[in-house]
Amino acid sequence: MSRVTNLTTRALLVIFLSSIAISSAYADPEVDALKKMVQQQDEMIKQLQGTVQKLVADQAKLAGTVKKATAEPSSKAAGSTLAVGQQETAQPSLTIEAVNQAIKSYDNIGSKFMLSGYGDAGFYDSKGAPSSFQGDFNPLLMFKLNDSMQMVSELEVALRDDTADFDLEQAAIDYFLHNNITLTGGKFLVPFNTFSEKIHPAWINKLPSFAPIYNDESIGGHPGVVSLMSDVGVKASGGIPLGKDSKFTYAMYVVNGPRMVAPEGEMSADSSPVELEWGHNLTDENNNKVFGGRAAFSPIAQTEVGLSGMTGKYDVNSDGFSMWGADAAARKYGLEVRGEYLKLSTDLPDSTTQRRDGFYLQTSYRLGQSSLTSTLPNFVKKLEPVVRYGSAQTIDGTLRQWAAGIDYWIEETVPLKFAYEFNDGPNELANDRFMIQLAYGF
Amino acid sequence: MVFKEAFKMTKKILLLTILLLVSVPLTSKAEEPDGGQVYSRYCGSCHNFRSPGEKSVREWEMAIGHMRTIAGLTGEEASAVLKFLENKNPVEPSAQRAERDNSGGATLSGAELVAKDACRACHVIGDNGGKVGPSLNGVLERRSWEYVAAQIADPHSHNPSSAMPSHNFSQNEMQNLIKYLEENK
Numbered sequence: 197m198s199r200v201t202n203l204t205t206r207a208l209l210v211i212f213l214s215s216i217a218i219s220s221a222y223a224d225p226e227v228d229a230l231k232k233m234v235q236q237q238d239e240m241i242k243q244l245q246g247t248v249q250k251l252v253a254d255q256a257k258l259a260g261t262v263k264k265a266t267a268e269p270s271s272k273a274a275g276s277t278l279a280v281g282q283q284e285t286a287q288p289s290l291t292i293e294a295v296n297q298a299i300k301s302y303d304n305i306g307s308k309f310m311l312s313g314y315g316d317a318g319f320y321d322s323k324g325a326p327s328s329f330q331g332d333f334n335p336l337l338m339f340k341l342n343d344s345m346q347m348v349s350e351l352e353v354a355l356r357d358d359t360a361d362f363d364l365e366q367a368a369i370d371y372f373l374h375n376n377i378t379l380t381g382g383k384f385l386v387p388f389n390t391f392s393e394k395i396h397p398a399w400i401n402k403l404p405s406f407a408p409i410y411n412d413e414s415i416g417g418h419p420g421v422v423s424l425m426s427d428v429g430v431k432a433s434g435g436i437p438l439g440k441d442s443k444f445t446y447a448m449y450v451v452n453g454p455r456m457v458a459p460e461g462e463m464s465a466d467s468s469p470v471e472l473e474w475g476h477n478l479t480d481e482n483n484n485k486v487f488g489g490r491a492a493f494s495p496i497a498q499t500e501v502g503l504s505g506m507t508g509k510y511d512v513n514s515d516g517f518s519m520w521g522a523d524a525a526a527r528k529y530g531l532e533v534r535g536e537y538l539k540l541s542t543d544l545p546d547s548t549t550q551r552r553d554g555f556y557l558q559t560s561y562r563l564g565q566s567s568l569t570s571t572l573p574n575f576v577k578k579l580e581p582v583v584r585y586g587s588a589q590t591i592d593g594t595l596r597q598w599a600a601g602i603d604y605w606i607e608e609t610v611p612l613k614f615a616y617e618f619n620d621g622p623n624e625l626a627n628d629r630f631m632i633q634l635a636y637g638f
Numbered sequence: 639m640v641f642k643e644a645f646k647m648t649k650k651i652l653l654l655t656i657l658l659l660v661s662v663p664l665t666s667k668a669e670e671p672d673g674g675q676v677y678s679r680y681c682g683s684c685h686n687f688r689s690p691g692e693k694s695v696r697e698w699e700m701a702i703g704h705m706r707t708i709a710g711l712t713g714e715e716a717s718a719v720l721k722f723l724e725n726k727n728p729v730e731p732s733a734q735r736a737e738r739d740n741s742g743g744a745t746l747s748g749a750e751l752v753a754k755d756a757c758r759a760c761h762v763i764g765d766n767g768g769k770v771g772p773s774l775n776g777v778l779e780r781r782s783w784e785y786v787a788a789q790i791a792d793p794h795s796h797n798p799s800s801a802m803p804s805h806n807f808s809q810n811e812m813q814n815l816i817k818y819l820e821e822n823k
Contacts, residue, residue: 308696310693310696310697310700310701312697312701336704338700338701338703338704339700340696340699340700340703346700346703346704348704370703370704370706370707372703372706372713374713375712375713375714376712376713378706378707380707384707385708390684393708394684394708394709395684399685400684400685433707433710434710434712435709435710435711435712435715436712437671437712437715443710445709445710446710447710492710497675497678497679497683497770498678498679498682498683500683525683527682527683564797565797574797577797605686608686608687608688608689609685609686609688637685637688
């Protein structure tokens, strides 16, 4: 029995020793290989950690730099690079806030300029005159210098007769002097009533033509009492809230003023009707400035009444003129009503005064903006019928006009307008007109 | 002669007006304007509402600066409407939402969302709010929650001419908001 036990013990010992010998003979290379792999992976991890740390530092630095650049205008940036770099080393951690800030700032870099504006393409068919297509393009370029100052310029390109007319409608610098006062210098839209300054852009004006009181230069358009007013000078404007819902707004300006439209060589008026031209009296031929202003009161939201006035000289003989106007507008649930009146008094060399005036009233209704029309099909909700009545003593006689149209809003800034004008007046003023216009604001 | 008198009068009026303009804001502290109401009141009085997402924040700064001159906005009103447009600009809410989603919860409550997105600028909720849009009191009795959620996420899906801007909420936030509206009947 003991012999069997001894043999078994010896056999087990031999097997154990053999196993160790075999395993040691074959395991060494594998272990080495595994050790090598682990070391390589350790190195890779270290490299990755280094890369991540570098990325974190770079990202934080970038976020801080753009944040600083956004907070401080570029004019201060010259000597600040070192300080910014020093600041960034103090905050090396990558945070979501920093990334968001960086994304936001990337969006801002290089966008101190902004291109905006509007344009239109139209077809005009007047009775008794050839029909014609027409196009206009008014790009606005804005530049923000800092939080207190920005510039705007507007180029007007209009296809008229056989040429493209170029004009600089605006080229002004705005300086935000105070919460309630903005100073403007340069060429700006004159704040007289609302149409000239605010409503005339094709994507805002709901009809393809102007009301009778304003010269309409589109194909087959009519003369009015005045043209759109854009002039060179200085302006102070702003608003003062009066309680929760009411507000007073104002604008006061001194500009070169209009000049007389007269045959070449004639620089002053006789006793015939005088037409004033705005925006081209760039060297002020009579050295006499025009003063004017507009004050408006808004008792409740989207309702406003305004009064405007201006006075000055218009020719080399220092003949004077004055103009005053009134405007009102209200908008609620898609229904809009607006109107304007203006009266122009012009002194003539024979000591008489020529007086011309006019008005318009316009109403439109955008379907789908009240509970009454909220269930209509989407196509119908994009429609806006519009009607305007106006009358004016133009340079060619008295014009009375009905205009009716319908707008289809492809987008909120892209109306396709169809309209018909019924005109009543002497000679060519009596020509009715059919119009289609596609306008766009961008 | 008449014009000389008119000029003198104009100068006096100008001087008095400037004094008035400077003194009124210095002596009275006006309520901080609500950006949503300013947007609705002034932008919408001349033209259709432009989509907040059509311009970057920087572009809106310039556009609103120009409109400050044209529409007679105060500096405070311009800042408020800019903040409102910035908040409605889909670029930034997406980033903020990603931040909230990545932070493992911490979604805003219904009340916080109503305050943050200035819903009361246009809608009555509870006892106060604007009247530009319909009252939201009891809206979930009149409409299904799916309809309300779709209206909040994409107002143009129901009305292409809607002036309401889109709101980018996460699922949890939308649920919180719907619950809040349900509670405020």
